[in-house]
Amino acid sequence: MPPLYRKSKILRRSRILWASPALWRPRLVFWCGALAIGLVSVAFAKLADLAQHLFGRVTAAGPHGDLVPLLLTPAGFALSAYLALRFFPNSQGSGIPQAIAARHLHEDRDRQRLLSLKVAFGKVMLTLLGLFSGASIGREGPTVQVGASIMLAVARFGGMAQARGLILAGSAAGIAAAFNTPLAGIVFAIEEMGRAYEARSNGLVLTAVILSGLAALGLSGTYTYFGLASIGPGSAREWLLVVVCGVAGGALGAGFSGFALSLGRRIRRWMQPLPLRRSVLLAAGCGLAVALIGLASGGATFGTGYEQARGAIEGQALPPFFFLEKLLASFLSMISGIPGGIFAPSLAVGAGLGSSLGLALGTSITLAATLGMAGYFAGVVQAPMTAFVIILEMTGNHDGVIAIMGASMLGYLTSRLLQAEPLYHGLSRSFLAAAMRQSRAEEQEARPDTAETGAEDPRPVKKSDA
Structure with missing residues (x-):
């Protein structure tokens, strides 16, 4: 066969292949999914701001408006917990543990229990309800679960089979669009979501981050989350601040994280006889405590804490004990079981901690707040690269790169010495075990021999599934 003929035959085959709908349909569906994540993230952000604004207006109205949270916050917590457990199971909490757990499941029906469009809708609506009720929660963690759910849904429509890589891509796109931090989205996918990261997922993650970021930029424009704060340590006292913020x-x-994991296990055991009733009671009690803390702090601990953190980055010192009040409000909001993330509240806690340390050492409040965010955030999630990159992108502080990196690493090392298990991965175990138990229960009901005779499932049960 002449070489020219072989070459023309290969070209004809390649043209047919590239024109094939079977080749382009999955790509087009994936690209549309990534763009949808960006659009949903921006809409979610605007609605979250509106929910917080409405809470502020309600609590400021009338002569006794400051007492409204004593009724609104517990009622909102209780309603959110009821709706989450009754109609949107697996929408509770941050959403990042659910995405991590879904990556370890092998069956599509099991993954759909944690990541589906129904769960994503409930996650958005109930997070907004929590913010309207004054909960100390954020929207960034929920955006991860929403992004992963959208990506898996469009993958099923487009016939794509790379479920683990698509969950990574959707999660990274969610973080990138929520914070306008594309690099942090990629690092988050590698470091936090995928401890066993596959190199073949690189293209999926990068493409999803680019397209979701473009959609977000098209609606919101170019901005940095906390504005610009370009300052680095210039004296021995400021370098000492790096160490103190990192370790503290x-x-x-x-x-x-350690107390949250320990108390969470006890709460799950306590809920077993009457899960719905006790979940609502726990949420109402936590809501009342959050309301009391909010009133004691003058309303500073309600919501995400974005305004307080931004003020500290701009050089406005926060009250000395704000970080403790915000930490307690965030902890109560988390263990209440209502949908909502800890990203933004953690940054506010870190900014408050840094502000207090900066006041004590007599250093720049801007630098101290930035380093406090890095140290505390790395300590909570035990992901130093994610903490460093996300704070660098949110503040644009390129003069303090080494200092932020040092505080993040010290925060991570200190946290690892005191608490071995990362928070999100520890929380993911309960969702993973629940999904597997439900799957086995459905299999037993489907088999007439076990359903009618009561025979035991012959498969061994691993301790990790319990």
């Missing part, structure tokens, strides 16, 4: 933030973050 890491210790505080380890305490938060």
Whole structure:
């Protein structure tokens, strides 16, 4: 066969292949899904701001408006917990643990229990309800679950089979669009979501982040989350601040995550006889406590804490004990079981911690707040690269790159010494075990021999599934 003929035959085959709908349909569906994540993230952000604004207006109206949270916050917490457990199971909490757990499941029906469009809708609506009720929660973690759910849904429509990589891509796109931090989205996918990261997911993650970021930029424009704050340590006292913020933030973050995991296990055991009733009672009690803390702090601990953190980055010192009040409000909001993330509240806690340390050492409040965020956030999530990159992108502080990196690493190391298990991965175990138990229960009901005779499932049960 002449070489020219072989070459023309290969070209004809390649043209047919590239023109094939079977080749382009999955790509087009994936690209549309990534753009949808960006659009949903921007809409979610605007609605979250509106929910917080409405809460502020309600509590400021009338002569006794400051007492409204004593009724609104517990009622909102209780309603959110009821709706989450009754109509949108697996929408509780941050949403990042659900995405992590879904990556370990092998069956599509099991993954759909944690990541579906129904769960995503409930996550958005109930997070907005929590913010309207004054909960100390954020929208960034929920955006991760929403992004992963959208990506899996469009993958099923487009016939794509790379479920683990698509969950990574959707999660990264959600973080990138929520914070306008594309690099942080990629680093988050590698470091936090995928401890066993596959190199073949690189293209999926990068493409999803680019397209969701373009959609977000098209609606919101170019901006940095906390504005611009270009300042680095220039004296021995400021370098000492790097160490202090890293170690103190890491210790505080380890305490938060360790206590949350320990208390969470006890709460799940306590709920077993009457899960719905006890979930609502717990949420109402936590809501009342959050309301009391909010009133004691003058309303500073309600909501995401974005305004307080931004003020500290701009050089406005926060009250000395704001970080403790915000930490307690965030902890109560988390263990209440209502949908909502801890990203933004953690940044506010870190900014408050840094502000207090900066006041004590007589250093720049802007630098101290930035380093406090890095140390505390790295201590909570035990992901130093994510903490460093996300804070660098949110503040645009390129003069303090080494200092932010140092505080993040010290926060991580201190947290690892005090608390071995990362928070999100520890929380993901309960969702993973629940999904597997439900799957086995459905299989037993489907088999007439076990359903009618009561025979035991012959498969061994692993301790990790319990």
